Amino acid sequence: MNLTLKIWRQNGSSDKGRMVTYRVEDVSPDMSFLEMLDVLNERLILAGDDPVAFDHDCREGICGMCGMVINGVAHGEQKLTTTCQLHMRHFKDGDVITIEPWRSAAFPVIKDLVVNRSAFDRIIQAGGFISVPTGSAPEAHSVPVPKADADAAFDAATCIGCGACVAACPNGSASLFTAAKITHLGLLPQGQPERESRARAMVEQMDAEGFGGCTNTGECTAVCPKGIPFDTIARMNADYLKAASK
Amino acid sequence: MSLPGTYRVGEPIRDTKAPEGPIEDRWDKRRFQAKLVNPVNKRKLTVIVVGTGLAGGSAAATLGELGYKVKSFCYQDSPRRAHSIAAQGGINAAKNYRGDGDSIYRLFYDTVKGGDYRARESNVYRLAQVSVNIIDQAVAQGVPFAREYGGLLDTRSFGGTQVSRTFYARGQTGQQLLLGAYQALERQVAAGNVEVHTRHEMLELIVSGGRARGIVVRDMVTGEIETHLADAVVLASGGYGNVFFLSTNAKGCNTTAIWRAHKKGAYFGNPCYTQIHPTCIPQSGDHQSKLTLMSESLRNDGRVWVPKRKGDDRAPGDIPEGERDYYLERIYPAFGNLVPRDIASRAAKNVCDEGRGVGPGGLGVYLDFADAIRRMGRDAVEKKYGNLFEMYERITGENPYEVPMRIYPAVHYTMGGLWVDYDLQSTIPGLFVIGEANFSDHGANRLGASALMQGLADGYFVLPTTIGDYLAGAGSFGPVEEGDVAEARKAVQDKIDKLLSVNGDRTADSYHRELGRIMWDYCGMERTEESLRKALERIPELREEFWNNVKVPGDAEGLNQALERAGRVADFLELAELMCIDALHRTESCGGHFRAESQDADGEALRDDENFAYVAAWEWTPDGPVLHKEELNYEYVKMTQRSYK
Numbered sequence: 030m031n032l033t034l035k036i037w038r039q040n041g042s043s044d045k046g047r048m049v050t051y052r053v054e055d056v057s058p059d060m061s062f063l064e065m066l067d068v069l070n071e072r073l074i075l076a077g078d079d080p081v082a083f084d085h086d087c088r089e090g091i092c093g094m095c096g097m098v099i100n101g102v103a104h105g106e107q108k109l110t111t112t113c114q115l116h117m118r119h120f121k122d123g124d125v126i127t128i129e130p131w132r133s134a135a136f137p138v139i140k141d142l143v144v145n146r147s148a149f150d151r152i153i154q155a156g157g158f159i160s161v162p163t164g165s166a167p168e169a170h171s172v173p174v175p176k177a178d179a180d181a182a183f184d185a186a187t188c189i190g191c192g193a194c195v196a197a198c199p200n201g202s203a204s205l206f207t208a209a210k211i212t213h214l215g216l217l218p219q220g221q222p223e224r225e226s227r228a229r230a231m232v233e234q235m236d237a238e239g240f241g242g243c244t245n246t247g248e249c250t251a252v253c254p255k256g257i258p259f260d261t262i263a264r265m266n267a268d269y270l271k272a273a274s275k
Numbered sequence: 276m277s278l279p280g281t282y283r284v285g286e287p288i289r290d291t292k293a294p295e296g297p298i299e300d301r302w303d304k305r306r307f308q309a310k311l312v313n314p315v316n317k318r319k320l321t322v323i324v325v326g327t328g329l330a331g332g333s334a335a336a337t338l339g340e341l342g343y344k345v346k347s348f349c350y351q352d353s354p355r356r357a358h359s360i361a362a363q364g365g366i367n368a369a370k371n372y373r374g375d376g377d378s379i380y381r382l383f384y385d386t387v388k389g390g391d392y393r394a395r396e397s398n399v400y401r402l403a404q405v406s407v408n409i410i411d412q413a414v415a416q417g418v419p420f421a422r423e424y425g426g427l428l429d430t431r432s433f434g435g436t437q438v439s440r441t442f443y444a445r446g447q448t449g450q451q452l453l454l455g456a457y458q459a460l461e462r463q464v465a466a467g468n469v470e471v472h473t474r475h476e477m478l479e480l481i482v483s484g485g486r487a488r489g490i491v492v493r494d495m496v497t498g499e500i501e502t503h504l505a506d507a508v509v510l511a512s513g514g515y516g517n518v519f520f521l522s523t524n525a526k527g528c529n530t531t532a533i534w535r536a537h538k539k540g541a542y543f544g545n546p547c548y549t550q551i552h553p554t555c556i557p558q559s560g561d562h563q564s565k566l567t568l569m570s571e572s573l574r575n576d577g578r579v580w581v582p583k584r585k586g587d588d589r590a591p592g593d594i595p596e597g598e599r600d601y602y603l604e605r606i607y608p609a610f611g612n613l614v615p616r617d618i619a620s621r622a623a624k625n626v627c628d629e630g631r632g633v634g635p636g637g638l639g640v641y642l643d644f645a646d647a648i649r650r651m652g653r654d655a656v657e658k659k660y661g662n663l664f665e666m667y668e669r670i671t672g673e674n675p676y677e678v679p680m681r682i683y684p685a686v687h688y689t690m691g692g693l694w695v696d697y698d699l700q701s702t703i704p705g706l707f708v709i710g711e712a713n714f715s716d717h718g719a720n721r722l723g724a725s726a727l728m729q730g731l732a733d734g735y736f737v738l739p740t741t742i743g744d745y746l747a748g749a750g751s752f753g754p755v756e757e758g759d760v761a762e763a764r765k766a767v768q769d770k771i772d773k774l775l776s777v778n779g780d781r782t783a784d785s786y787h788r789e790l791g792r793i794m795w796d797y798c799g800m801e802r803t804e805e806s807l808r809k810a811l812e813r814i815p816e817l818r819e820e821f822w823n824n825v826k827v828p829g830d831a832e833g834l835n836q837a838l839e840r841a842g843r844v845a846d847f848l849e850l851a852e853l854m855c856i857d858a859l860h861r862t863e864s865c866g867g868h869f870r871a872e873s874q875d876a877d878g879e880a881l882r883d884d885e886n887f888a889y890v891a892a893w894e895w896t897p898d899g900p901v902l903h904k905e906e907l908n909y910e911y912v913k914m915t916q917r918s919y920k
Contacts, residue, residue, distance in 0.1 A: 190353065
C-alpha cells in the first residue's frame with residue numbers, strides 16, 4: 030500500500046507546531062501502525078531529516094505508553110485497540126491518514142506525538158492505593174472476595190493509563206482514568222477503609238491538574254482500548270459525594 | 276583485543292555468602308545475622324534503584340517505607356509502563372491451596388530440576404519460601420486475582436509442573452502485580468520517601484573507594500547529563516533478550532545499565548542462558564519490530580500438533596485426526612503439552628526442521644482449541660482465554676475459535692545477568708542486582724510463572740533485608756571522590772559525542788537487526804561450535820562497522836530517540852560477543868542452552884555435570900574476558916537427567 034501521512038510536528042512545548050505531509054510506500058497489511066512509522070523514520074534518518082518522535086514500548090497493547098490521534102480518533106477507529114495493536118490491514122491503498130498527539134492542557138507536548146502524562150501519576154499518588162506496608166499482610170485466604178466483586182474490580186483494574194479518555198473528551202476530563210482506579214479498589218474488601226478518603230483526594234488532585242469536568246458525553250469509553258465501563262464514573266461521583274458531605 | 280572466543284580462567288568464586296546448615300533454616304539465619312540500621316540513621320542513607328518493574332518498583336516502595344531516602348529511575352514516562360506489565364500467565368506460590376501435594380520443598384525441587392541443575396539450592400529454597408508471602412502482599416494491595424465462587428483464590432497449572440500452584444488475574448497477571456507495586460511506590464512518593472525520575476536513562480555507574488556510589492543518567496527530555504550519588508545502587512533494569520532484536524521484550528528493554536556496570540567491575544553470570552518461549556505468534560515479515568507472546572497457560576487446554584506428512588499444506592480442518600501428530604503428547608506422555616519451555620521449544624523446532632511446520636515459511640505449529648471448545652463449550656474457553664484470543668486475531672487477522680492458532684518459539688527471557696551472591700550483591704560492593712537483571716535462581720531454564728515470583732521476592736522481601744546489612748556499615752564509606760564522578764561523566768559524554776559524530780549511512784536499527792539475525796542463527800535455539808565461531812567472527816566486524824558507519828541524526832539536546840537507540844545497540848554489540856564466548860566454552864547442553872554436539876540418542880539435552888556444574892561468572896578486562904567459576908553443590912536435590920516422559 031502507498032499512503033499519505035499528515036503528521037503533527039512540534040519541537041518542544043513552546044514551539045507552535047504544524048502538520049507535515051509525508052509519503053510512505055510499500056506498506057504491508059501485516060504491519061502494525063507503529064511499524065509503519067518505524068519504516069518512515071528509517072527513511073527520514075537516512076535522508077538526514079528529523080525522525081518523528083512517538084512514545085511506545087511493549088507493543089502488545091498493555092503498557093499504555095503509545096497513543097496518538099489517528100484520523101481524529103484516539104488510537105484510531107478500531108474499537109478496543111491501542112495504537113500498537115492497530116494493523117495496516119484496516120487501511121486502504123492511497124489513504125490519507127492524519128496523526129496528532131493527545132491534546133489536553135494537562136498533557137503538554139514534549140515533542141511531535143510525545144506528551145507528558147505525569148499528571149496521572151500524581152492522581153495515583155493522591156490516594157490510588159491501599160495502604161499496606163510490605164510484610165504486614167494477612168494470609169491471603171483470610172478475606173474471601175465474592176467472585177462477582179473480584180470480576181467487577183478486575184474489569185476496572187485493566188485500565189492501562191494511556192490517556193485516550195482525556196484526549197477524546199471534549200472537556201479534557203480524566204474522569205474515566207480516575208474512576209477506574211477508585212472502582213477497582215473500592216469494590217474490594219481490602220479497599221474499604223480508605224474508600225471515601227481515596228475518592229475525595231483523587232478527584233481533588235484531578236481537578237488541581239487542570240483536567241476538565243465530566244459532562245457524561247461518553248467519548249472516553251468509546252475510545253478506551255480496555256473497555257473501562259462508563260458506570261465507574263457514577264461510582265466515583267457517589268463515593269466522592271459521600272466523602273465530601275461528611 | 277583477544278582472538279575471537281578466547282578467554283582466560285581466573286580464580287574460582289569460593290564464597291557466595293549463603294549460610295550453612297539445614298536448607299529450610301538458612302534464610303531465617305541470614306535475616307537474624309543481618310545487621311540492622313537504626314531508624315534515625317536510615318533517613319540519612321540514600322539508595323538508588325534503577326528500573327521500576329516488579330523487582331525495582333517493589334524494592335523502591337519497600338525501601339522507602341523502611342525509611343531510606345530512595346531515588347528511583349526509569350526510561351519510560353511512568354513507572355507503571357515497565358515491561359513486567361506484559362507478563363500474562365501467572366505467579367507461582369507454594370500455598371498448596373488445592374491440597375494437591377504442593378509444598379515449599381516441591382516448588383524448590385521443581386525449580387532446581389526445571390533449571391537443569393544450574394541454579395543455587397540456597398537461593399531457590401528461599402524463593403519458594405518467600406513465594407507464599409508474595410501472594411498475601413499482593414492480595415492485601417488489592418490485586419484482583421481470579422477467585423472461586425466461594426471467594427477464595429483460584430489457581431492453575433503451568434509448564435513443567437504437575438500441581439496447580441499458579442495464581443493469575445485473567446491473562447494480565449503481570450499488569451495487576453505491577454500496578455500493585457507501582458501504587459505502593461507512588462504512595463511512598465506522596466509520603467516524601469521516594470523520588471521518581473521518569474524518562475531518565477542510566478548510562479554509567481559511579482564507583483568510588485571500591486564501592487558503587489552513584490550513577491550518571493541522561494534526562495531524555497532535556498538531554499542533560501546528571502549525576503546522582505547514593506550509599507548503595509540497586510539495578511533492577513531487566514533482561515537483555517533484545518540482543519536478538521526480535522524478542523517478546525518491550526522495544527525499550529536493553530542491557531545498558533548492567534553492561535556498563537559489568538565494564539566497571541561487576542561479573543556477568545551465565546550470559547548464554549536465553550529462554551526461548553514455545554508459544555509465540557510467528558513472525559510475519561521483515562518489517563516486524565517485535566514478537567508477541569501467547570501465554571503459556573494456553574497449553575493447559577490447547578493441543579499442539581503438526582501434520583504427520585511433510586509438506587502437507589491442507590487447511591488444518593481438512594487434516595483428519597489420524598494424520599495429525601500431537602507430538603508433545605506422543606513423546607512426553609506424562610507431561611504432554613505442559614512440558615517445560617525448553618523442551619516444548621526444541622520439539623517445535625525439530626518438527627519444523629523435518630519439514631512438517633505450518634504457515635508461511637513452515638515456521639509454525641498448531642495450538643488447537645477445538646477439543647477444548649467441544650469439552651468446555653466456547654463460552655468457558657472465552658472466559659478463560661478471551662483476551663488472548665482477541666490479541667491473536669488482532670495481530671494475525673485469523674479467528675482462533677475457528678482455525679487453530681499458529682505458534683513458534685521466540686526469545687523471551689534471559690536467565691543470565693549480573694552475578695550476585697546470596698545477598699543479591701554483585702562483585703562491586705554496594706551494587707545490588709535484582710529481578711531479571713541478575714543471574715540467580717532460574718539456572719539454565721526458567722519455569723513458567725516464576726519470573727514474577729523472583730522479581731517480587733527480591734524486591735519486597737530479600738533485598739530490603741540484605742541491603743540493610745551492607746548499609747549498616749555506611750558510616751565508614753568516606754566521601755565520593757570528585758575524580759571518579761568526572762571520569763564517569765566523561766565516559767558518557769564521549770560516547771554520545773562519538774555516536775553523533777560518525778554520520779555514516781546506516782541506521783542503528785539496521786545494525787540491531789543484523790546483530791539479531793546473527794544471534795538467532797548462531798547462538799539461538801541450537802548452538803554448535805561451528806555456528807558460535809562464525810558469530811564470534813561476525814560480531815566484532817559488525818561492531819567495527821557500526822562505529823564507522825552508523826548515522827545518528829540530530830544532537831544531544833532534548834528528546835532524541837535515535838540517539839537513545841544507538842547507545843543501546845552499541846552495548847548489545849559488545850554483550851553479544853560475551854554471550855557467544857560463554858555459549859562456546861560450555862560444551863554441554865542444559866536448559867535453554869542447547870549445544871547440538873551434546874545430546875542423547877533421543878535428541879534430548881545432555882548435561883555434563885562432571886565438568887560444568889558451575890556458574891560461569893565473567894569479568895571484563897581490556898584484554899578480554901576472564902572466567903571465574905562458582906561451583907554448584909547439590910545437597911538436597913540429586914542431579915539426574917531431566918525426563919518428562
